[in-house]
Amino acid sequence: MADRIVVAGVPVDTRHWIGGRRVASVETFTDHSPVDGQPIGEIARGGPAEAVAAVAAARDAFPAWAATPRAERARILHAIADGVDKRVEELAIVETTDNGALLRSHRRGVMPRVAHNFRFFADWLLRLDHDDFETRGHTNHVSWDPAGPCVLITPWNAPLMLATWKVAPALAAGNTVVLKPAEWSPLTASLLADIAAEAGLPAGVLNVVQGYGAEVGDALTSHPDVRRISFTGSVPTARRIAASAAANLTPLSLELGGKSPLLVFADADLELAVELAVEQYDNAGQVCLAGTRLLVEESVASEFTRRFVEKAAALTQGDPRDEGTDIGPNIHPRQLEKIDGFVQRALGAGARAVIGGRRKGGQYYEPTLLTHVA
Template sequence: VADGVEARAEDLARVETADNGALLRSHRRGVMPRVAHNLRYFADRLLALAHPDFETRGHTNHVTWDPAGPAVLITPWNAPLMLATWKIAPALAAGSTVVLKPAEWTPLTASLFADITHGAGLPPGVFNLVQGYGDEVGAALVADADVRRVSFTGSVPTARRIATAAAAHLTPCSFELGGKSPLLVFADADLELAADLAVEQYDNAGQVCLAATRILVEESVRDAFLGHFLDRVTKVTQGDPRDEATGIGPTIHPRHVERVDGFVRRALAAGATPVIGGGRNTGLGGNYYLPTLLTGVAQDSEIVQEEVFGPVLTLQTFPDGDEEEAVRLANGTRFGLAATLVTGDRDRAERITARLVAGTVWVNCFFVRDLSAPFGGSRQSGVGREGGDWSFDFYCDLKNTVTAPGKWEARHG
């Protein structure tokens, strides 16, 4: 299957850009190679999956991972094929069959992937694709008594509905949900690096669950940080995602643009100030929304507390040297998916990261990910972890076989 993805990588990249508006160069250079890597990684990981036998009063304990059974995978629209194979690969490697229900806004690469699995020789019924709306198709799938696992990436309200339906049969669920991640910048940080990382949060027009949309800066370096940030962001080109020069493309859908703009308009009405952006890109029209940075926002405001999922960042400050306040602001939402910290002090980095509520913390970097690492969120950012052996623990039923000591009867013939 991975070979088939690589053979059709250009087709997949172009179709996905047409479907969701993400940058074509990103699909070519990063996303589609990652799709193939997802498949190969979990195939290899399966071969290394083992737990050493251990003894209990002379009895041998032997741990195995048995396929759990049919897995329903419901995937989002912001990175459709990559995030789908992040679930498909370990489920198939575990020996569980798969029913994929992709997001209705981005169905196309899932259908191409189904063709690739067929061409690769997967037996009928091993990988299954069902297109449709969540309220119809998704609801029927997660409530089915024959389903043994449900994995969902998306919003908190939808996860609640899935969990309620799955509870009738005690079907285990894995949820990767929203985020409202902080980017903490201390006065001892490399401010140019901090500005680079902040501008990187506009990747995929801000439609990234991990995005550090809440920038928290130590008061004394606020203006210096803003200077570096504005110098960089004004050089980023917004335009056609098929153009190599484009840095920020459109958002996914007219309804989503309206949702993003609604958050910003309400924030402005509540007293927020736009440092940049603050509305639609009228020069481009369509689904383009200007990269936006808002100041003058309160910690309990909607724009700080709720996931916008667009190219919208907020800037808050904390008093000089006040790590307690920095952590309070960073942890001050119902989410806990990720956090980014920029500091030149190793001891401070260790102190702060130990107190941050997040499934992933990046120190002086962003979006460095390894498939061997656990991925998921705390609080309302999710339930469970994916990646490495954690994926197999979910898509399998673990079994411990205990064998008594003694001689076995020899068999002949």
């Protein structure tokens, strides 16, 4: 296995990052680009051995990092943010190649938000304080103490941004981290390890282990030295993680998406409502907070639908690297099958496809609006 691949001109190390150094695995898995379905490279495939090594590195690094003064931790987090800012273009093109989201979105919003996440928690850390207070003759003191090694398991739809929503606060609080990125989009996590090391983050404070959940993920979440677990993803996987965590009473947080509706009443600004509704196709609809159900008051439903169809027809679907593209591909053939299954079952149950309802070739699915649903 090559230790490095070049993605759109950007070198990316395909090995794990454990204890401040690159670590290879005997086995690999193939990372494919959803843009064209072509293989990007072979990625180190972690298992129990890599999980044990990463947790050990995080455990060993924890006492010194926890004892590091807040101002110094904040300084390093700002240095990581500076490193992200310098590499926005590289991070953007690698992530677009890896997960298929729009390059223009990565450049203008997503990667700048990655840097902002580190800056926000660095600044928040320095403001975290509470005066002592008296109750019935007793002095009360409030402190914030780091927990220890944290396992952070992140999704594929906004890989780096959602990873830093977990990594930045964990590091700010004085915890050490083992980050396990989704196997469908692992590349920018590897680049984050490089940036963090260049910023002066001590060895072992951030570790990145790649691989499949059933192999390395289970070994991480069941490890008795792990003090916190955070997971964003599916309900079935969350159940498995919760069972692993329960054996050691490891506290965990789960973010499992949702199906919240977008509500449109008769007195709404219909133009604004339609604009927001069509925006739910962002990232090919692969957004956990997308309002994928539209509940529209009957008296305005026909006009709303007419305007929606008109606006959606103006969207351009295609290569996410092109500036004029509005909708890119779905992340993986399995995801495409899942989406088509939703649509076909709905059509079979009597729904009507006002627009879309079909695959478009490759990993692209037409923007779809179904009406007459139960």
